[in-house]
Amino acid sequence: MDLGLYIAASGMVAEQTRQDQLTNDLANAMTPGYKPLSTSQRSFGSILMSNTRTGAAIGSLSTNVALGGTTVNMAPGAIRSTGQPLDFAISGPGFFAVRTAGGVRYTRDGQFTTSAQGQLVDAAGNPVLDGRGAPIAVPAKGTVPAAALGVYELKGASRQGENLFTGAATAGAAGTVRSGALEASSVDAARTTAGMMGALSSFQSEQQAIQAIDQTLTAASTQVGSLNGGGG
Amino acid sequence: MLEGLYSAAAGMSAQQEQLDAIGNDLANESTTGYKSERFGFRDLLYSQVEQVGTTSATVGAGAGGQVIGRDGSQGAIQQTGDPLDLAIEGEGYFQVKRPGGQISLTRGGAFGVDASGQLTAHDGSLLSPPITIPRGVSAGEVSIAQDGTVSAHGRRLGQIALVTVASPDHLLADGAGGLSVTAASGPTRPVSGAHIVQGALESSNVDLAGEMSQMMITQRAFQLTSTAIHTQAQMLSIANQLRA
Numbered sequence: 001m002d003l004g005l006y007i008a009a010s011g012m013v014a015e016q017t018r019q020d021q022l023t024n025d026l027a028n029a030m031t032p033g034y035k036p037l038s039t040s041q042r043s044f045g046s047i048l049m050s051n052t053r054t055g056a057a058i059g060s061l062s063t064n065v066a067l068g069g070t071t072v073n074m075a076p077g078a079i080r081s082t083g084q085p086l087d088f089a090i091s092g093p094g095f096f097a098v099r100t101a102g103g104v105r106y107t108r109d110g111q112f113t114t115s116a117q118g119q120l121v122d123a124a125g126n127p128v129l130d131g132r133g134a135p136i137a138v139p140a141k142g143t144v145p146a147a148a149l150g151v152y153e154l155k156g157a158s159r160q161g162e163n164l165f166t167g168a169a170t171a172g173a174a175g176t177v178r179s180g181a182l183e184a185s186s187v188d189a190a191r192t193t194a195g196m197m198g199a200l201s202s203f204q205s206e207q208q209a210i211q212a213i214d215q216t217l218t219a220a221s222t223q224v225g226s227l228n229g230g231g232g
Numbered sequence: 233m234l235e236g237l238y239s240a241a242a243g244m245s246a247q248q249e250q251l252d253a254i255g256n257d258l259a260n261e262s263t264t265g266y267k268s269e270r271f272g273f274r275d276l277l278y279s280q281v282e283q284v285g286t287t288s289a290t291v292g293a294g295a296g297g298q299v300i301g302r303d304g305s306q307g308a309i310q311q312t313g314d315p316l317d318l319a320i321e322g323e324g325y326f327q328v329k330r331p332g333g334q335i336s337l338t339r340g341g342a343f344g345v346d347a348s349g350q351l352t353a354h355d356g357s358l359l360s361p362p363i364t365i366p367r368g369v370s371a372g373e374v375s376i377a378q379d380g381t382v383s384a385h386g387r388r389l390g391q392i393a394l395v396t397v398a399s400p401d402h403l404l405a406d407g408a409g410g411l412s413v414t415a416a417s418g419p420t421r422p423v424s425g426a427h428i429v430q431g432a433l434e435s436s437n438v439d440l441a442g443e444m445s446q447m448m449i450t451q452r453a454f455q456l457t458s459t460a461i462h463t464q465a466q467m468l469s470i471a472n473q474l475r476a
Contacts, residue, residue: 027243
C-alpha cells in the first residue's frame with residue numbers, strides 16, 4: 001500500500017533533477033558553444049501485481065521513477081559574427097582541442113586569445129591545438145587563419161565544465177572553422193522555460209499523489225476496525 | 233536540493249558581470265584610445281546525481297563570466313590640430329612613466345609639455361624614453377614624423393618609441409587610463425608597421441549600437457534566469473507543503 005508513496009517521492013526527486021538541469025541550461029543561455037543536457041526518465045523495476053485470493057494477474061506496477069542517463073544535445077547553435085580576429089566558430093560537427101593540465105580536452109567555444117609565449121590559447125590559458133595536436137603560434141599581426149585550427153570528431157562527449165568536453169577524439173571532423181565569429185549557446189529559452197513549467201507541474205502532481213496516499217493511509221490506520229465502521 | 237537555486241544565481245551574477253563590462257565600455261565611449269572589452273561566459277562544474285539503483289544524471293552548477301581581453305580594432309582617427317596630440321595607426325602603445333616610477337602603456341596620445349620642457353601625458357606622466365623640447369621652441373614648431381622622430385627647426389630631438397606585448401589581452405588596466413605589463417602579457421617589444429599621426433587623436437572603438445543590443449540581450453537572459461530562481465523556490469515550497 002505504501003509503495004505508492006515511494007513511487008511518487010522518486011518522481012519528485014527525478015523532477016527536481018530535471019529542473020536543476022533546465023536551470024543550468026538557462027544560466028548558460030549566453031555561453032558560447034553551450035549544448036543543453038537532457039536526462040530521460042524511465043520506469044524502474046516493474047513487479048507483477050496479482051489478486052491474492054484468486055491468483056489472477058492484475059498487471060505490472062513500476063516501483064520507481066528512474067533517471068535514464070544524461071545525453072548532450074549536440075544540435076548546433078547560431079553562428080554570430082563578432083569581428084574579433086581571435087574568435088572562431090565551427091560550422092558543422094566537430095570540436096576544437098585544447099591542452100589542459102589534465103590532458104587534451106575539446107570545446108565548441110572558440111573565444112581565444114594569445115599567451116605571453118605568442119600561442120593561441122583559450123580564456124583559461126590552455127593552448128589551442130592544430131590538426132596534428134601541436135600548439136598554434138599567433139603571428140605578430142595578431143590574426144590566425146581559420147584553417148590552422150584542428151577540428152576533431154568526438155565520440156561519447158562528456159561534459160567537464162569550463163566549456164570543455166572529454167571523449168574519444170579523431171582528427172579531421174567534417175565541420176569548417178570560421179574566424180571572427182562565435183557559436184551561440186544552443187539553449188532555446190522558450191523550450192527551456194516550457195520544460196521548467198512542465199517539471200514544476202509534475203512535481204506538484206506527485207506531491208498531491210503523496211498527500212492522497214497519505215489520506216488513504218490515515219483512513220486505514222484510524223478507521224478500519226472501529227466499531228461504528230467509520231467516522232473514527 | 234538547493235543546487236538549482238545556486239546555479240541560477242551563478243548565472244545571474246555572470247550576466248551581471250557582463251552588464252558591468254558593457255557599462256564600463258559605454259562610460260568610456262569618448263575616452264581617447266579606449267578599447268572595448270571582450271566578455272566570455274563558461275559553464276561550471278558538473279556533478280552526478282545518484283538515485284538508488286539507477287544510472288546517474290549530470291547536473292551543472294550554472295555559469296561564470298570573465299573579461300577575456302580587449303577588442304584590438306583601430307579606433308577612428310580624429311584631427312584635432314593640436315601639434316602634441318598623437319594617434320597610433322596600427323598596433324602598439326606609447327610608454328609613459330608614472331610619477332611613482334612604474335611604466336604604463338597607453339594609446340591616449342594627448343601630450344603636453346611640463347615646466348622643464350619634457351613631453352608628458354595629460355596626468356603628468358613623462359613619455360618614456362623622455363623627449364625634451366628646448367626653450368624657445370613652441371609646440372607649434374615641433375614636428376613628429378610617422379616613425380615617431382621628433383624634430384624642431386630641422387634639429388632631431390628624439391624618437392617616440394611604440395611598444396607592444398605578445399598578449400595585449402593580458403595587460404592589466406591600472407585605473408589611471410593606462411595598462412601595465414603582467415607576466416601573462418609578456419614583456420614589451422618594439423612595434424613594427426605602426427605609425428604615428430601628429431595633430432590627431434584615436435577615438436575609442438566602442439560600438440554604441442552593438443553595446444546597446446548586447447545589453448538588451450544580457451538583460452533578457454538575466455530576467456529569464458531569475459524566473460528559474462522563482463520556479464526553484466516554488467518547488468521548494470511545494471516540497472515543504474507535503475505534510476500540510
